[in-house]
Amino acid sequence: MSLQHHRVALEQLVIRNGAQALLGPLDLSVAPGECVGLVGESGSGKSLTALTLLGLLPSNLQAQGRLTLAGQPLDLFSTAHRELRGRVLAWIPQDPLASLHPLRTVGSQLLEILQVHEGQADRRRALQLLERVQLPDPPQALRKVPHQFSGGQRQRIAIAMALAARPKILIADEPTSALDARIARDILDLLDTLRREDGLGMLLISHDLPLVGQYAQRVVVLQKGHVVEQGDTRAVFANPQQDYTRELLAADQLPPLAAPLDDAPVVLQASGLRVQYPGATQPVLHDVGLELRRGEGLALVGESGSGKSTLGRALLKLLPGQTFGAVRFEGRDLLQMSSAELRRERRQLGIVFQDPYASLNPRMRVRDLIAEPLRIHQPKAPVDATVSELLVSVGLDPAMASRYSHQFSGGQRQRIAIARALATDPAVLICDEAVSALDAHHRAGILELLSRLKSERGLALLFITHDLAAAAAVAERIAVMERGHLVEVGATADVLRSPQHPHTQALLAARPDHAA
Structure with a gap:
C-alpha cells in the first residue's frame, strides 16, 4: 500500500x-x-x-x-x-513527565504498549525503540522510572512509545x-x-x-x-x-537592546556560592558570583541542567542541600540569617515560577491568591484596595478578583502570579522560566509587562530563561551558565553580538531562523 x-x-x-x-x-x-x-x-x-x-x-x-x-x-x-x-495516528505530548506513570519503570510502560499493539511484550523491540530515539544505555533505561531522566530524555521516551505501534x-x-x-x-x-x-x-x-x-x-x-x-x-x-x-x-525577533545600569546601587550580591545536595559527590553550583542592581534586568541563561534554577533558589535560601558562600541582600547575608530574620527579609524577595497552572492554588479565588502574601507579611494592609491596584498594574480587570485560576488563559494566569509576587512590594523579583510555556503573543505581553514593572518600581529582576529573545527583551545584562559554572557575563548587546565563550556561541547557534 x-x-x-x-x-x-x-x-x-x-x-x-x-x-x-x-x-x-x-x-x-x-x-x-x-x-x-x-x-x-x-x-x-x-x-x-x-x-x-x-x-x-x-x-x-x-x-x-x-x-x-x-x-x-x-x-x-x-x-x-x-x-x-x-x-x-500517534501522539507525542507536551509534558512527558505528566503523561508517563511516575511509579512504573520505562520498560514496563513500553512493554505494555507492545503487548497491546503487537501481541507480545518483546524486550528486544523495546530496546530497539530506545536505541532508535538515541536514548543513552537502553538496557539501563528500561529499569529506571521517569523522574530519573532529563526533560529531553523523557521526550525521547515519549517518542519511542509513540513509535511502538508503527504509526x-x-x-x-x-x-x-x-x-x-x-x-x-x-x-x-x-x-x-x-x-x-x-x-x-x-x-x-x-x-x-x-x-x-x-x-x-x-x-x-x-x-x-x-x-x-x-x-x-x-x-x-x-x-x-x-x-x-x-x-x-x-x-x-530579538528586540532593541537596552544599556546596562552601571550607576544603580547593588541590591543583591552573591559571592563564592556553592551548592551540594546530600549524598552527591560533586557540587551543582561551583563558586558562583554575581550582582544585581536596582532597576536592572539580569538574564540567567543556559541549557537544562546547567544550574540556573538551582542558583535562583539558592539566592532565596530555598534549597534542601548545603549552600556555601554569601548572598547579601542590601548588605545583609541571607545565608547567615536565622529563620525569623529570613522570614522578615523574604517580603522583599519575590519569585514567579514557570507554570502558573501548578503554582496557583485552584481552590482559591484570585483575590485570596494575591492577598495571601499580604496576610503573612503585612496583616494590616488594606487587602481589597491593594489587590485591585495589583491587578490593574499587571493589566487585568479588578472585577476578575472573584474568579478562580482555571477561568483564565495561560498568559492571564502568569499575570496573576506576577501580581501575587509583587504584593509585598519586593525589591528583587526572580522569574524562573516564567514565559517558556506561553505562545509568542502572550510571551510578548508578559515580557513587556516585566520590563515596564522593572522600570516603574525599580525592581531588580533576575530572569532565568533558555530563550535568548526573551532575555534580550527584559535584561540589560546576560549571565551564561554551563554545568554549574558562570562562563560569561556581560552587557546583553555584547554577549548576543559577540559571544566570547564557546558555550555561549553554541547557544546562539542553536536558535533557529524563521526560514524553512
Missing part, C-alpha cells in the same frame, strides 16, 4: 460548546512523509484540532465535519476512528515548549530524521515559529478558531499576508 493511502484529513470541521463556536470551519490534511505546522496563540484551537484527530474530544463539546483516511470517510469518534490511534502520522503537541534551544533542536532533528527515513507524517503543533519554520513544509495559522493563513512555510514566513501572522513572527 502506498504511503499516500494513509493521508489523514479533516474537512469542514466545526467544534461547538453548545451555541458557542470554538473552531472552524477547518480543513487540514497530513500525509506520511510531510511535516505540517499548526501555529497560533493559546485558545486558537490547536489542541482541539489534535484531540479531534485522535478521537479524544471532551464529551461536552460537539463536532461536525468529515474525517477521511486515504480519501475514504470515517465517522468522527466511531469505532473505526478510534482504531486509528496507535497504528495510524504513519505523529501528532506532536508542543513537544519542545519546556526545552532549551539546543535540546529542542535535537528533538526536532530526531523527528525530522524519522519523517525522512520512515516516511512518517507529522503535525507539529507549536507556538515556536522559528522551529516550525525550520522543519515544516506547510503551515496553517489559527486565530480564535479560524484559519487566517496557510500555505508553503517558506512563502508564508517570507511574505505573510495577514497582520496576525506578521505579529506572531515579530514576537520572536
Whole structure:
C-alpha cells in the first residue's frame, strides 16, 4: 500500500460548546512523509484540532465535519476512528513527565504498549525503540522510572512509545515548549530524521515559529478558531499576508537592546556560592558570583541542567542541600540569617515560577491568591484596595478578583502570579522560566509587562530563561551558565553580538531562523 493511502484529513470541521463556536470551519490534511505546522496563540484551537484527530474530544463539546483516511470517510469518534490511534495516528505530548506513570519503570510502560499493539511484550523491540530515539544505555533505561531522566530524555521516551505501534502520522503537541534551544533542536532533528527515513507524517503543533519554520513544509495559522493563513512555510514566513501572522513572527525577533545600569546601587550580591545536595559527590553550583542592581534586568541563561534554577533558589535560601558562600541582600547575608530574620527579609524577595497552572492554588479565588502574601507579611494592609491596584498594574480587570485560576488563559494566569509576587512590594523579583510555556503573543505581553514593572518600581529582576529573545527583551545584562559554572557575563548587546565563550556561541547557534 502506498504511503499516500494513509493521508489523514479533516474537512469542514466545526467544534461547538453548545451555541458557542470554538473552531472552524477547518480543513487540514497530513500525509506520511510531510511535516505540517499548526501555529497560533493559546485558545486558537490547536489542541482541539489534535484531540479531534485522535478521537479524544471532551464529551461536552460537539463536532461536525468529515474525517477521511486515504480519501475514504470515517465517522468522527466511531469505532473505526478510534482504531486509528496507535497504528495510524500517534501522539507525542507536551509534558512527558505528566503523561508517563511516575511509579512504573520505562520498560514496563513500553512493554505494555507492545503487548497491546503487537501481541507480545518483546524486550528486544523495546530496546530497539530506545536505541532508535538515541536514548543513552537502553538496557539501563528500561529499569529506571521517569523522574530519573532529563526533560529531553523523557521526550525521547515519549517518542519511542509513540513509535511502538508503527504509526504513519505523529501528532506532536508542543513537544519542545519546556526545552532549551539546543535540546529542542535535537528533538526536532530526531523527528525530522524519522519523517525522512520512515516516511512518517507529522503535525507539529507549536507556538515556536522559528522551529516550525525550520522543519515544516506547510503551515496553517489559527486565530480564535479560524484559519487566517496557510500555505508553503517558506512563502508564508517570507511574505505573510495577514497582520496576525506578521505579529506572531515579530514576537520572536530579538528586540532593541537596552544599556546596562552601571550607576544603580547593588541590591543583591552573591559571592563564592556553592551548592551540594546530600549524598552527591560533586557540587551543582561551583563558586558562583554575581550582582544585581536596582532597576536592572539580569538574564540567567543556559541549557537544562546547567544550574540556573538551582542558583535562583539558592539566592532565596530555598534549597534542601548545603549552600556555601554569601548572598547579601542590601548588605545583609541571607545565608547567615536565622529563620525569623529570613522570614522578615523574604517580603522583599519575590519569585514567579514557570507554570502558573501548578503554582496557583485552584481552590482559591484570585483575590485570596494575591492577598495571601499580604496576610503573612503585612496583616494590616488594606487587602481589597491593594489587590485591585495589583491587578490593574499587571493589566487585568479588578472585577476578575472573584474568579478562580482555571477561568483564565495561560498568559492571564502568569499575570496573576506576577501580581501575587509583587504584593509585598519586593525589591528583587526572580522569574524562573516564567514565559517558556506561553505562545509568542502572550510571551510578548508578559515580557513587556516585566520590563515596564522593572522600570516603574525599580525592581531588580533576575530572569532565568533558555530563550535568548526573551532575555534580550527584559535584561540589560546576560549571565551564561554551563554545568554549574558562570562562563560569561556581560552587557546583553555584547554577549548576543559577540559571544566570547564557546558555550555561549553554541547557544546562539542553536536558535533557529524563521526560514524553512
